Amino acid sequence: PSSYHFFHDPTEISLFRSHLLQWYDQNKRELPWRTLVKIMLQQTQVATVIDYYNRWMKRWSTVEKLAAATLEEVNQMWAGLGYYSRGRRLHEGAQKVVSELDGQMPKTTAGLLKQLPGVGRYTAGAISSIALGQVTLFFDGNVIRVLCRVRAIGANGTSPVVTDALWTISDTLVDPERPGDFNQAMMELGARVCTPKSPLCSQCPVQNHCHAFRKVLIKQKTDSKRLLGKLVSKLNTSVPDIENCLVASSCDLCLSEDWDPQLGVQNYPRKPVKKAPRVEQTLTCIVERQRAGEEMEYLLTQRPSKGLLAGMWELPSMLLEADVSENKYKDMICDMMQKLLETSIDARAVQFVGEVVHIFSHIHQTYMVFSVHGSDWSEGEQEQKTCWLTKSALQGAAVSTGVKKVECVFSWVSQQSQTSQCCKLKLLKIVCVYKKNLKKWKKNESVFVTEYFQCTLF
Template structure:
């Protein structure tokens, strides 16, 4: 006699309740425990397939987390997608063209690659104009490979997460040099050899451009499948991700249109199966969604369960019920807080022309090739004027060939020297705090403590700003993984985290940086990042009445 009973279905559902599921489940961490169901362990009418009492682990078969009925699901999904695929006007979304030659498919892969990297952590509406400008500037991968980080950052400016742009440039150069300009045509090759391409991006490019049956699992698909499979487990755990990747793989296994299926899953997650207020009534997969069926009181017939799920965790007291319970919510690790002292150094020429000192970051690493104002990072006790002045003067000594004398702010106890220095002598005439600017990174809550430093003096017959040291070097935070971050046991050649900036190590590294003076009117066009643009606007408030 079979250990499970055949259940009667009023509707087709995605999960099966037998031990002959064809899903891959070879991970020890996901292997369920064999056990027979006791009376009424998985019954009830509260709208939960297995009532999730706070503090008590749910009891249900492991097979609930396996995608079945893939043919019916694909049909419903593709029927829906055919009516919405053009609704958001994405220029990179095109039907698969089987008539394209090798060059044509490589070009298509390039277009998908650019769009996928831009879409990381960024909304579609924001990406569209950037994508169009990018493709006008770099219509082919060879055009991109022939560019430089300065030009690439200029196109990327305002999109954030600038390391993405740097990886696109380095990836293009590598493809042109090592693949004769033809984009790798397998997901494995992409992940192994193209900087910035991980499993998700490789799956998207491979399926959309080459029609290969490779799965995708971005945030939208993760949420969608977590609900389809009613998976209430730690979303960051390897065992959870293995189940979701298996589900994504089942969706495209031996499919005729894997690219459309993947794009449909992404689109459904983004527009219907949203984080809050999902539109379950209009979802084409509601008949197959275990989370939705829970809310409708659909229950399997009582049965013997040979293999119980050991992944799903108890409901949290006060946790929201219904579909939005999935994926399981976890407490976010609090971002570390840091204070950087940012010095907006201005030199006022004898002809009253204004110049500002900018530092260009290295071509690789965090914020590659971007310009910023001279800074000291992660400074402790930076809230006193004397500390700020000291940091500012240290900066000037480090950067200028002939730094000015020590600045003594006017006060009742200490006055500036009565004798005016020679007009040829460079001097600090003002050091003034401009206030704080908050800038949030994915892993750091950064406060920029801004001060304005005004320099005057020099040759009255020259417009040349003060000389800058050619060998200036500064301690920068390395862009490697934080040593405090738990290391993934499954290492790959490509260590890029696609969906967020890599967590920074706290280890400083000495880097040589380029310095230059920029005219006031050219500062905003000098490839400065979003955070530094906030600093620039903040310090401009000091000059409103000037």
Template structure:
């Protein structure tokens, strides 16, 4: 269609719409009859092409008309109207107002009768509408989608289970508004289907952790509905599990006064059962005891709570406005300054939940103790180069293939655990990645508290903080936490802080923003405080300025007794009992680098070993070296199935290095019977590995493959590898260093 024809058509439709808006019911009925008569035989696609840019305007008028009369409802449905509306709802390029208008029209269709509800369900409408509810950015669209689902529930019973399962899947969405509507709809459908599926329990309990009270309230109402169904034992067990951290943290570790009060109120017998058998408590108490636990209130006097030993409020956030401002400032900075990293791109663009979770899992494991710049190339080979883009692909690989891909990245047990985890997901979880932080922590080997929280927030949208090394530094400086950062009290305080600060709307972005801040701005040395987006919230930064102000006033001779306006950390240290305050005095030269405080590191243990490179003569097998493969051990080691060159144990080397006839003894130990190819010491390589420093003494020797066959056969597998392809073999880092140094 030419531009001139399109303009003419648009003008015609606009004229039609103006007359429509001015007309009454009779005029509009006549206009619609005329329109249908003029377009008899034309397809929907022809009309859509003709309407072009004003299609949504025409749709709005049609929606209004259908709210007034069902005169043309069947004609609309027969022309594929429902499918068209569902396409609009599902289309990512459509505007929110267009989706809302299409949903309103679908609601009109659904409310017209049971047979119309069936048409929507048979057109896969439940899935489309449910996804729109979860992903929409506006309350209007979400509420209209919810209304359509509510209407469909009252249709044919055979579709109610389909709606029920779709709603359970939506419980993992990140929008609090959507979560509230989903829970409300589940409350309705639960009364219709008269049964409860076990898959509802875990996401429902997870919603009790929401920071939004309306979501918590809806979750509690649904839990009360489910207590009459078969899932009751699972619910009770999960609720007890939610209580346990509170019991352990608050009753035992932090607030002994509260522990004493609870014991007085509920009695020694019930209290002992709660403290020592929390997992099975619900199976051993009667209704009266349960009522006591349910209705108990902790009426503790202010004097008692004041005397209780707990961290100072100076080290946390208590103003909701401050928290909201910090979130906004940090996320605005992150949106502008974040680095483009392949795993971040996948986390945003990948719609498949299992692939997204797997991709984030791989990145988090690779990033453990390894710099981002190093990880990028390995990650691209692993995921983007289509080596193992899914968990099923990794599960099908061999451990040797994984080690070969991992070679040079260090800490080889990480690759092994990734491989084990992938095989477990495929064999025990039917290829479905865990869906919550708790299940990630329990079901994936090598996944700890931080890794589970990072995967859960970034890939699954779970509202949880994630505390890694960067976060420890940032949080300690923000709240002037100066105690040993590895102590249990500081660790729990930091996790509590992270959970307070995390943005409920963008938990994954917030956690990554905190990590980015620690990696690029709030660095261990030479932090860029002037560029920090949350500078105004930082106690350490204030501390520096307090000291500077005091020093300036001293120099100017104007120091008076008037207190400074900025709060100082000494305010927290008056009692000397705060477990989060530093035990050492402030060092003016360090500034904000006074935090965090770490225990002194022990110097690495030095061991000396020798690597002998057996090199083939040029005329026999040009430029090749002999490698042997470490065997699989009964107790799996970090470097099993790696390919080192021949090595001598540290004990032997420590004795040989002191000997005047070192080379001769090395030659005899290595079973080299060819003196015409003398052994030569080429130099030392220093390599820090874990907490042990290995000093490799590199030796060179020339021997042909034919001559090697005459030596005793070893148990290990051996192979000749051309030095140009040494990086492709699964070799240990120290051997790579030897060749990199040209020794």
């Protein structure tokens, strides 16, 4: 790759550090964490993590307390945060630190990578720089975006060639006196100023070091000359001449397509076309029982210890094959209940509730929801682990957001059926988009449900 995409001038490097850290000292947010949160924050927004972090630290304030917890307790605490393998790996790491490392965390990036399960280059860099003061950079999406714009790197930000280039840049750029603060400043800059859309370039402390920003200014200057026939003398920022990549046509770091003046600095980095999420349908049954004088309970089963939502609890479910017809759904549920409860159920007792769509990062999941009610059911002698939970207990259990959506939908439908004796409700479809509506969902479940129901009275 061309030297255009790297830092070489010691003076520029020093100024970049100084400008960034001065801005950070004046503008940083007071966030209640240092190391644990870096694992929580992978693929998750800050606002979502804060509450989880506070509850986590209140319960497990030391690595010894976390190591003594059960995986079930960890999953329960992590429920709703997503990417559940992160919680499991934290738990495994704590157990290894206590049982094999005498309660002492590894003190180097290499040690973290080698000795702790699930710790990759990103997490190791975060812990090393912030907690241990080592001179190393780590990359989240914010940092990658900042560096790609500063050095006009237009290739796919996650490609190996870009990753290698960013690590090379980091080796020269990280402030040796304040490596932890430098890394947090880079993240803060990307989160608040150098944002994916509508970046605030006029407020950026390192704009004078940014190739992308200079390119925008030069384009503005050129357009002004063309329109007015003369140099516009009053620009808010001086426009120094800059070099261009001399081997752009063959450079692996340059834009692979023409620079779009409408995008400005948002030309960098170009993101690859996302792979369409896998579409799946899952047959799900809400199995209720209510014993005399007791609260209503739901049957739950535990997922396998590996794979998606490993070890989490869910409503009895099975993945549907593409060629399964809808008229077989009730028979399949009866077979599933026979295995779980060792009880025969009449298909006529199985009631359709509706469809609930839940979006994972890589799966578009549609739950085909049915329900069945009984009184004296108990678990059979099946291999799959099961339990009965009340509605209130379900909300605090180690279950995914998708399960809570399904239960909330079922409760809403049941309530409407009970209060509308002269009407029959036909549930057409329920669309619950996890990423966009999680905050609203937690704040007010009833409002969320009514907004995403489409019902017909007849």
